[in-house]
Structures are given as structure tokens and as C-alpha cells.
Amino acid sequence: MANQQRTRLIEQMLDYYDLDTEVIFLPSIPRLLNNINRSKRIRNTEGSITYAEYLFDNDVIYLNESAVNSNRQFILTVLHEIDHAIEADERSAEQFEQEYFNETATTGYYNNIYEIQAERFAEQNYNFWSEKLKRL
Numbered sequence: 700m701a702n703q704q705r706t707r708l709i710e711q712m713l714d715y716y717d718l719d720t721e722v723i724f725l726p727s728i729p730r731l732l733n734n735i736n737r738s739k740r741i742r743n744t745e746g747s748i749t750y751a752e753y754l755f756d757n758d759v760i761y762l763n764e765s766a767v768n769s770n771r772q773f774i775l776t777v778l779h780e781i782d783h784a785i786e787a788d789e790r791s792a793e794q795f796e797q798e799y800f801n802e803t804a805t806t807g808y809y810n811n812i813y814e815i816q817a818e819r820f821a822e823q824n825y826n827f828w829s830e831k832l833k834r835l
């Protein structure tokens with residue numbers, strides 16, 4: 700459901716957070732992404748569902764459209780990935796990539812401070828963007 704409202708909301712988010720990140724809607728996260736080196740990406744996964752992936756190297760967010768049915772899930776997922784993009788933007792992507800994967804290696808995915816921070820960021824900014832979406 701890459702409807703116009705969602706596309707416009709993403710444009711507003713990227714402007715608001717001053718990011719050049721590219722956001723690509725996919726009907727599902729395809730197998731071809733599995734060929735990308737695991738160390739080059741962040742998966743936003745719950746159980747067997749991958750909601751989105753963020754690729755450090757080219758600063759791209761892939762959104763799994765079929766997984767983000769509700770507007771709530773859509774907004775939370777995009778905000779989560781945007782937080783990763785902000786982190787990558789504030790340092791070099793290479794530096795963030797290294798810090799991120801060091802963190803995962805030591806504490807695991809769910810205790811990774813960048814994952815906790817991204818979830819918090821998404822929750823804290825959800826209402827703001829939810830209101831904006833209603834007005835698009």
C-alpha cells in the first residue's frame with residue numbers, strides 16, 4: 700500500500716530530519732536482499748517477519764509493504780529506520796556500522812543500544828507523525 704499519503708509522509712520525514720536517505724517500498728523483502736553481506740545491513744525483524752532493512756553503504760531503507768499493513772506499524776517502522784539513518788548521518792556510515800555491529804556482537808540484537816534507541820525514537824515521535832498522516 701504505497702499510497703500517496705504514505706509516500707508524502709516519508710518525504711516530509713526525510714525533510715524534517717534532513718536526510719538524503721532513499722526509501723524503497725517492496726511488496727515483500729525479496730530473496731535478492733539475502734545476497735547482500737549480512738554485515739552491511741540492519742534488519743528490523745520480529746519472529747519470521749522482516750519489516751524493513753537499512754543498508755549502510757548506500758543509505759537505503761527497504762520497507763516490506765506487506766508487513767506494514769496498519770498505519771501505526773508503517774509509521775513506527777519508518778521512524779525506527781530513520782533513527783538508524785540519523786545515527787549513520789551524524790558519524791560516517793562506516794563508523795556507525797562498526798559501532799552497531801560491535802554492540803550486537805556484545806549484547807545481541809534486542810539489547811543493542813541502537814535498537815533500543817530506535818524503538819524509543821519511534822514511540823516518542825509516533826503521535827506527531829500520526830497526526831500529520833491524518834492531514835495528508
Ligand SMILES: [Zn+2]
Nearest residue numbers: 741743814817
Ligand atoms: Zn533497527
